[in-house]
Amino acid sequence: MMLVTSVTAIEYTLRSLGHRPSVVDDMDLWANVRESVPKDDHNVVVLIGASRIQLGFYTQAFRKRFPNYRLYQLAINGRHPKLFLKEFADDTHFKGILVCTFYSDSVLPSPYNDEQGYIDTYHQRTSPNRRINRNISTYFQERMVVINPWVRLVSVGQSILKNHALPSPNYLITLPDRSRLYDFSKKSKKAVEKNRKEKAKKVTGKVERIPVDEWLSKAGEMEQYVRKIQGRGGRVIFLHMPISGRLLERDRLCAPKKYYWDQFAKQSSAICIHFEDVESLKHYECPDDSHLDQRDAPRFTNALLDELVKRNILVPPLQYAANDKKSNLHRIKCSLRK
Amino acid sequence: MTFNSYTFFIFFVIILGIHYSPISWRSKKVSLLLGSYLFYAAWNPPFIVLLWISTVVDWFLAKRIYAAQSLLYRRLFLAVSLTVNLGMLAYFKYGEFILQNFIDICGQIGIRYRPAHFSIVLPVGISFYTFQTLSYTLDVYRNKMRPWRSSLDFALFVTFFPQLVAGPIVRAVDFLPQCETERRANSDQFGFGLWTVVVGLFQKVVLADGLFAPIVEEVYSNRITPEFFTAWAGTLAFAGQIFCDFAGYSNCAIGTAMCLGFKLPENFRSPYAAIGFSDFWQRWHISLSTWLRDYLYIPLGGNRRGPGRTLLNLSITMLLGGLWHGASWTFVVWGALHGFYLVLERLLVQLPIAKWSVWRRQVGRIVLMLMTFVLVCFSWVFFRAGTFAQAHDVLLAMIGLGGSSANLFYLAKTKIAVSFIMIFLLMLAHWILASEKAQTFTVKVNQTPWFARSLLLTSMLLSIIMMPGKDRAFIYFQF
Numbered sequence: 001m002m003l004v005t006s007v008t009a010i011e012y013t014l015r016s017l018g019h020r021p022s023v024v025d026d027m028d029l030w031a032n033v034r035e036s037v038p039k040d041d042h043n044v045v046v047l048i049g050a051s052r053i054q055l056g057f058y059t060q061a062f063r064k065r066f067p068n069y070r071l072y073q074l075a076i077n078g079r080h081p082k083l084f085l086k087e088f089a090d091d092t093h094f095k096g097i098l099v100c101t102f103y104s105d106s107v108l109p110s111p112y113n114d115e116q117g118y119i120d121t122y123h124q125r126t127s128p129n130r131r132i133n134r135n136i137s138t139y140f141q142e143r144m145v146v147i148n149p150w151v152r153l154v155s156v157g158q159s160i161l162k163n164h165a166l167p168s169p170n171y172l173i174t175l176p177d178r179s180r181l182y183d184f185s186k187k188s189k190k191a192v193e194k195n196r197k198e199k200a201k202k203v204t205g206k207v208e209r210i211p212v213d214e215w216l217s218k219a220g221e222m223e224q225y226v227r228k229i230q231g232r233g234g235r236v237i238f239l240h241m242p243i244s245g246r247l248l249e250r251d252r253l254c255a256p257k258k259y260y261w262d263q264f265a266k267q268s269s270a271i272c273i274h275f276e277d278v279e280s281l282k283h284y285e286c287p288d289d290s291h292l293d294q295r296d297a298p299r300f301t302n303a304l305l306d307e308l309v310k311r312n313i314l315v316p317p318l319q320y321a322a323n324d325k326k327s328n329l330h331r332i333k334c335s336l337r338k
Numbered sequence: 339m340t341f342n343s344y345t346f347f348i349f350f351v352i353i354l355g356i357h358y359s360p361i362s363w364r365s366k367k368v369s370l371l372l373g374s375y376l377f378y379a380a381w382n383p384p385f386i387v388l389l390w391i392s393t394v395v396d397w398f399l400a401k402r403i404y405a406a407q408s409l410l411y412r413r414l415f416l417a418v419s420l421t422v423n424l425g426m427l428a429y430f431k432y433g434e435f436i437l438q439n440f441i442d443i444c445g446q447i448g449i450r451y452r453p454a455h456f457s458i459v460l461p462v463g464i465s466f467y468t469f470q471t472l473s474y475t476l477d478v479y480r481n482k483m484r485p486w487r488s489s490l491d492f493a494l495f496v497t498f499f500p501q502l503v504a505g506p507i508v509r510a511v512d513f514l515p516q517c518e519t520e521r522r523a524n525s526d527q528f529g530f531g532l533w534t535v536v537v538g539l540f541q542k543v544v545l546a547d548g549l550f551a552p553i554v555e556e557v558y559s560n561r562i563t564p565e566f567f568t569a570w571a572g573t574l575a576f577a578g579q580i581f582c583d584f585a586g587y588s589n590c591a592i593g594t595a596m597c598l599g600f601k602l603p604e605n606f607r608s609p610y611a612a613i614g615f616s617d618f619w620q621r622w623h624i625s626l627s628t629w630l631r632d633y634l635y636i637p638l639g640g641n642r643r644g645p646g647r648t649l650l651n652l653s654i655t656m657l658l659g660g661l662w663h664g665a666s667w668t669f670v671v672w673g674a675l676h677g678f679y680l681v682l683e684r685l686l687v688q689l690p691i692a693k694w695s696v697w698r699r700q701v702g703r704i705v706l707m708l709m710t711f712v713l714v715c716f717s718w719v720f721f722r723a724g725t726f727a728q729a730h731d732v733l734l735a736m737i738g739l740g741g742s743s744a745n746l747f748y749l750a751k752t753k754i755a756v757s758f759i760m761i762f763l764l765m766l767a768h769w770i771l772a773s774e775k776a777q778t779f780t781v782k783v784n785q786t787p788w789f790a791r792s793l794l795l796t797s798m799l800l801s802i803i804m805m806p807g808k809d810r811a812f813i814y815f816q817f
Contacts, residue, residue: 002796003796003799003800006800007803127381129339129343132345133344146803147803151804158752
């Protein structure tokens with residue numbers, strides 16, 4: 001009874017302070033989502049890349065507009081997409097649409113260097129125990145604040161010692177489908193500014209040392225995977241998500257679009273979408289120069305979906321149903337003729 | 339399936355439900371056996387076959403050993419049992435290690451040997467259940483027990499889920515008689531069992547994973563050469579982590595078994611309050627140290643063949659004890675170091691200085707305890723370091739010779755403080771418990787008034803709930 005009372009009281013206090021439940025994004029959750037990607041299905045959309053698409057792509061907007069497709073969020077914060085692209089290329093049953101974010105620094109060695117760990121977790125989980133355990137964890141994590149790592153005992157202790165207050169509400173929420181929402185209004189302006197400075201240096205600092213030919217050759221290594229997927233009827237889209245401010249300035253300086261992205265897009269057989277090339281995608285301001293706020297994510301997602309429809313990558317449900325009906329009629333006619 | 343997982347909670351509730359239902363004792367044992375196989379299969383289902391091989395081989399060979407008329411046959415059957423059990427262990431645990439060393443030796447003498455790449459997955463808990471089944475065959479061989487009548491009981495002894503993957507290493511003579519009559523925990527035993535599980539989970543989730551592990555990882559998983567304070571903070575944190583992790587597992591195992599009415603042996607008895615190394619090994623991983631004593635050290639001759647041979651036997655036992663922990667030379671060095679400590683202690687106690695009365699006083703005992711702990715910490719460096727180069731860097735920093743001043747307080751001061759304070763509290767708790775003769779924390783707290791116990795239990799459970807983080811496996815699973 002004492003335990004139930006304590007948990008309820010803490011849960012109530014944290015919620016009244018503005019904390020929200022959030023799912024812990026780990027290798028098992030990634031593997032669970034990866035496992036659920038249907039086989040031999042063309043109406044599947046998979047997102048791979050890093051945090052920008054995990055935060056900026058509003059999955060609910062997609063599901064509302066395209067109930068005829070199934071969406072899987074497999075982007076991972078800070079990780080590079082190459083190994084994941086290869087993993088999908090090697091999966092002969094994957095025939096869907098792969099949206100892969102790609103930036104000037106995506107050819108550099110990965111800062112975390114654990115991409116293979118995610119893939120191995122998916123391939124080497126031999127018993128259902130971890131999957132079931134992860135599903136139960138997700139069930140509780142999306143309902144209870146008290147088990148959120150944001151308010152774990154150590155963080156609470158540190159916050160009380162340092163700031164004489166409980167931790168401020170979490171600005172980053174992870175949903176069970178692995179998509180994330182970033183509420184910049186809950187983050188202190190000082191912290192956002194600090195992030196902006198660090199990010200600009202960290203992300204583009206190393207790119208300027210790579211000659212353009214070398215960069216293009218490294219980026220071109222992905223072409224073999226693109227061809228594999230497209231060869232069996234799948235589609236690959238390389239997407240440059242919006243960035244802004246100092247980060248955009250440095251990116252323009254270190255890896256000018258004309259010599260890097262545009263050349264890459266020319267040599268790739270995939271569809272390449274750079275936010276600066278599309279009117280409806282280019283006017284977004286990222287509060288930390290790198291990520292979209294959760295209030296901008298739905299609008300951006302809809303604009304991106306419009307672009308994908310325009311390029312015949314996605315078929316809206318009504319048109320899809322009509323196409324389906326047409327092809328059914330065609331099939332019936334053919335069989336009657338026979 | 340780990341004790342700190344939701345699936346284990348569901349599994350245990352189901353097992354308890356069946357165990358306390360009105361069915362026959364035999365049916366309950368069958369359900370425990372099947373449950374144990376399910377528990378093991380949660381990691382890697384095909385490896386259940388190894389458990390079956392171990393069970394079947396030792397079950398039949400023990401009968402053969404007992405029935406054999408001549409010593410030659412007894413020895414032959416024992417040799418088969420040792421070959422099968424240790425052969426499996428050698429292949430799965432030491433296969434890659436042996437091959438790599440062979441390649442290195444070939445390289446040293448100028449032969450370039452490049453075998454096809456292969457990787458072996460280590461079956462979880464193989465070192466534990468191999469030693470456990472071997473104890474049965476060895477006890478039958480030495481006429482310490484007769485072959486057991488029921489194959490069901492024997493299979494349950496090998497597979498019993500609470501201690502299956504990380505001990506305590508249970509002896510057949512202690513476990514099998516418990517299978518004869520129906521095991522039921524009364525309300526006091528059941529409550530104490532649950533309380534022991536909570537203490538174990540608190541040690542694992544809050545102390546080992548929540549407090550110590552992040553500090554250890556920052557020091558030992560970093561490329562920066564640590565300086566004095568960082569090296570000590572990392573090593574002290576590891577001393578705390580490995581104790582809380584392993585003692586936590588043992589407590590969970592003992593507690594869950596107790597809830598089912600079974601009694602498992604104690605595995606830790608305030609080890610950081612040990613005075614000297616023979617004392618340390620009577621307090622740390624007791625089920626392994628007594629196993630090594632009874633089945634390795636004594637058969638080697640123990641202390642019956644003169645002082646020189648005694649010291650050699652001690653060294654061999656500890657060296658192999660080190661190798662048991664893992665297929666790496668760093669573990670061998672860790673074992674060798676403990677062998678060296680034990681030999682040194684045996685030599686020192688013969689000197690006149692050892693007879694000074696100061697060592698029997700409180701102050702003298704505390705000094706000896708601190709000296710033992712510091713030396714144990716030096717050995718932990720080899721246990722934790724991934725390579726000898728890293729161990730070398732950390733050890734030099736710990737004696738104030740290595741590390742760059744540029745890295746001074748590389749680890750945040752609060753983390754250094756947490757490491758030192760937590761280890762001080764842990765040692766203090768061990769000291770207090772050790773002075774009260776054979777008391778464990780769980781027993782001690784069980785004697786406090788119910789309201790204090792409830793308050794402590796609530797705080798511990800709340801801390802467990804509020805300490806989510808990276809999912810770390812129990813350290814001893816890899817052994």
